[in-house]
Amino acid sequence: MTTLQTVFAKAKADNRAALVGYLPAGFPSKGGDVAAAAALVEAGCDVIEIGLPYSDPLMDGPTIQDAVHRSLTNGTRIADVLRTVEGVAATGAATLVMTYWNPIDKYGAERFARDLANAGGTGTITPDLTPEESEPWRAASAGAGIDTVFLVAPSSTEHRIKAVVDCCTGFVYAASLMGVTGARETVNVAAEGLVERTRQHTDLPVCVGLGVGTGAQAGEVARYADGVIVGSAFIRRILDAPDEAAGRASIAQLAGDMAQGVRR
Amino acid sequence: MAHEGSILTAADLAGNGPHGDDPDVRGKFGIFGGRFVPEALIPALDEVAAVYEKAKNDAEFLREFDHLLRTYAGRPTTLTDVPRFSEHAGGARIVLKREDLTHTGAHKINNVLGQALLTKRLGKKRVIAETGAGQHGVATATAAALLGLECVIYMGAVDCERQALNVARMKLLGATVVPVTNGSQTLKDAINEAFRDWVTNVDTTHYLFGTVAGPHPFPEIVRDFARIIGVEARRQIQELTGRLPDAVCAAVGGGSNAIGVFHAFIGDQDVQLHGYEAAGHGLESGEHALTLTAGSVGVLHGSRTYVLQDDEGQTIESHSISAGLDYPGVGPEHAWLKDSGRATYHGVTDDQAMTAFSLLARTEGIIPAIESSHALAGALELGRELGPEATILVNLSGRGDKDMGTAMKYFNL
Numbered sequence: 007m008t009t010l011q012t013v014f015a016k017a018k019a020d021n022r023a024a025l026v027g028y029l030p031a032g033f034p035s036k037g038g039d040v041a042a043a044a045a046l047v048e049a050g051c052d053v054i055e056i057g058l059p060y061s062d063p064l065m066d067g068p069t070i071q072d073a074v075h076r077s078l079t080n081g082t083r084i085a086d087v088l089r090t091v092e093g094v095a096a097t098g099a100a101t102l103v104m105t106y107w108n109p110i111d112k113y114g115a116e117r118f119a120r121d122l123a124n125a126g127g128t129g130t131i132t133p134d135l136t137p138e139e140s141e142p143w144r145a146a147s148a149g150a151g152i153d154t155v156f157l158v159a160p161s162s163t164e165h166r167i168k169a170v171v172d173c174c175t176g177f178v179y180a181a182s183l184m185g186v187t188g189a190r191e192t193v194n195v196a197a198e199g200l201v202e203r204t205r206q207h208t209d210l211p212v213c214v215g216l217g218v219g220t221g222a223q224a225g226e227v228a229r230y231a232d233g234v235i236v237g238s239a240f241i242r243r244i245l246d247a248p249d250e251a252a253g254r255a256s257i258a259q260l261a262g263d264m265a266q267g268v269r270r
Numbered sequence: 271m272a273h274e275g276s277i278l279t280a281a282d283l284a285g286n287g288p289h290g291d292d293p294d295v296r297g298k299f300g301i302f303g304g305r306f307v308p309e310a311l312i313p314a315l316d317e318v319a320a321v322y323e324k325a326k327n328d329a330e331f332l333r334e335f336d337h338l339l340r341t342y343a344g345r346p347t348t349l350t351d352v353p354r355f356s357e358h359a360g361g362a363r364i365v366l367k368r369e370d371l372t373h374t375g376a377h378k379i380n381n382v383l384g385q386a387l388l389t390k391r392l393g394k395k396r397v398i399a400e401t402g403a404g405q406h407g408v409a410t411a412t413a414a415a416l417l418g419l420e421c422v423i424y425m426g427a428v429d430c431e432r433q434a435l436n437v438a439r440m441k442l443l444g445a446t447v448v449p450v451t452n453g454s455q456t457l458k459d460a461i462n463e464a465f466r467d468w469v470t471n472v473d474t475t476h477y478l479f480g481t482v483a484g485p486h487p488f489p490e491i492v493r494d495f496a497r498i499i500g501v502e503a504r505r506q507i508q509e510l511t512g513r514l515p516d517a518v519c520a521a522v523g524g525g526s527n528a529i530g531v532f533h534a535f536i537g538d539q540d541v542q543l544h545g546y547e548a549a550g551h552g553l554e555s556g557e558h559a560l561t562l563t564a565g566s567v568g569v570l571h572g573s574r575t576y577v578l579q580d581d582e583g584q585t586i587e588s589h590s591i592s593a594g595l596d597y598p599g600v601g602p603e604h605a606w607l608k609d610s611g612r613a614t615y616h617g618v619t620d621d622q623a624m625t626a627f628s629l630l631a632r633t634e635g636i637i638p639a640i641e642s643s644h645a646l647a648g649a650l651e652l653g654r655e656l657g658p659e660a661t662i663l664v665n666l667s668g669r670g671d672k673d674m675g676t677a678m679k680y681f682n683l
Binding site for chain 2: 072084107108133138163166
């Protein structure tokens with residue numbers, strides 16, 4: 007299992023930012039998810055976030071909603087998500103699960119942490135779990151030896167940033183803008199300030215997500231962040247492709263551009 | 271804190287209520303409630319909580335709210351004895367709290383006026399809201415028109431079709447109605463979409479939440495603004511009957527009208543509290559909205575509460591003939607009242623509710639909302655249990671004008 011610590015140490019040694027790609031489990035199909043993630047890793051993604059499809063994704067924009075809805079309609083279950091993690095981890099990428107809290111809550115925190123670790127997962131990102139509610143999950147994750155990543159936002163006060171980073175291991179996820187997931191024309195200028203503010207409170211790597219869609223944007227974010235997170239832009243290309251193979255080729259090309267971007 | 275001509279005091283907003291049943295600083299009612307939302311929204315929720323905390327102890331805010339409740343919403347609403355309807359309840363004396371007589375025709379106006387005033391104090395000029403049947407949307411559009419706020423209403427595309435008349439009302443009132451086409455295209459998806467708008471536009475926008483669910487402080491604020499229902503009713507029924515009622519009945523979807531009428535009675539241990547959820551086509555059919563009676567504890571829309579969910583925490587779509595009860599979650603304070611045993615929750619099927627709907631119309635000349643008809647159906651049964659000496663207070667949360675399309679279809683009118 008490749009850990010986040012290894013990934014960020016290596017990226018730092020190369021004097022570049024890490025590239026983090028997101029895809030929901032079960033999308034574009036059962037099995038097609040691992041193949042798509044493998045294409046991203048091949049093209050230069052260092053970390054893969056596997057989304058656990060949830061019926062009420064209130065932080066996600068239309069692109070990810072669409073992908074997740076398709077996955078759920080295809081009957082994706084948590085066992086499938088864990089199998090996907092196993093397949094992706096085998097590519098050598100550090101593999102995380104990004105999930106809303108309720109599926110873990112229902113599955114059982116300790117059970118999920120253990121099963122994820124056994125599948126080769128290196129941690130989770132939980133966008134709707136606040137520091138105040140996170141204690142049981144942090145305890146379960148520590149017990150299973152996996153990382154816990156939480157989000158800071160442009161609206162976060164210094165006090166909130168400190169509370170969030172104190173709960174993080176692995177890295178801190180800085181949401182670049184006030185809004186939902188989805189590629190944007192430009193990456194919000196507030197992102198750089200947020201990364202700076204976050205660094206006042208932690209030595210952990212700080213990765214920026216929300217709104218990154220091109221190699222140039224990835225390069226721009228890589229100037230000030232330790233990692234660049236991309237999701238909707240890949241999913242959009244898969245949704246627009248005539249078939250899965252074409253989708254893979256298309257996201258590999260975009261990931262390649264971005265891998266160059268983070269190296270400039 | 272009472273002032274001349276006032277019907278409202280600081281104690282009427284429950285913040286410093288006598289029963290120790292306020293949520294803790296994290297918004298927890300026991301294990302329920304809290305905040306499960308993106309970090310980006312936390313500062314906005316903190317701001318709403320802080321502004322509300324100040325407002326509820328501010329005589330000027332209370333005066334403004336009181337003034338609107340009296341001169342605009344039509345408070346206090348009356349109690350009505352319904353002897354001919356009561357004959358069908360084993361002779362128990364059923365008394366209705368007439369929220370159907372408020373402006374816009376449902377209890378929703380109380381919360382909406384309070385939160386619209388709060389929006390002004392927040393310095394925001396735009397409100398957004400979710401709506402299922404359209405009642406909260408209409409009430410929000412009404413308050414926004416009154417106070418000069420921009421108003422955007424999210425409504426499931428399926429509900430837009432079912433409740434076309436309310437869509438037209440909202441538009442007439444100057445609101446923009448956005449049909450939500452993802453997920454089940456009903457209330458829960460409208461809430462998701464409203465949260466997405468809020469996180470994007472939080473600097474200018476207040477999310478005028480319509481029920482006692484959602485992240486802290488919404489369950490507390492909406493309850494406090496609806497609480498006037500029970501405060502009035504508790505005084506009125508003692509004037510009418512010389513004592514407290516034996517039971518208080520209300521329909522429960524998200525739970526705002528029920529908390530509104532229950533809350534003032536929570537400390538009265540001899541008064542039974544009964545909530546009635548929509549059993550739709552019946553528990554066995556799987557098509558129902560029995561969140562408290564058949565759901566399990568989980569997290570939905572930012573709050574830990576009872577949820578209709580599968581074994582992996584995916585929300586299950588609810589069903590009810592009444593759009594206002596068609597919701598797979600419920601307010602956390604109801605979850606707490608259920609687990610503590612202080613309130614009891616039951617299911618009422620579509621058919622039972624429609625029977626009570628028609629019965630009240632024919633025996634008393636009052637056409638109730640189908641939501642409220644669930645509480646009426648429950649009271650009929652409860653009356654037979656408690657016997658002819660009993661007095662039962664029912665919150666008639668809204669009127670049935672909006673339901674005539676459904677009634678025409680159901681009764682072949």
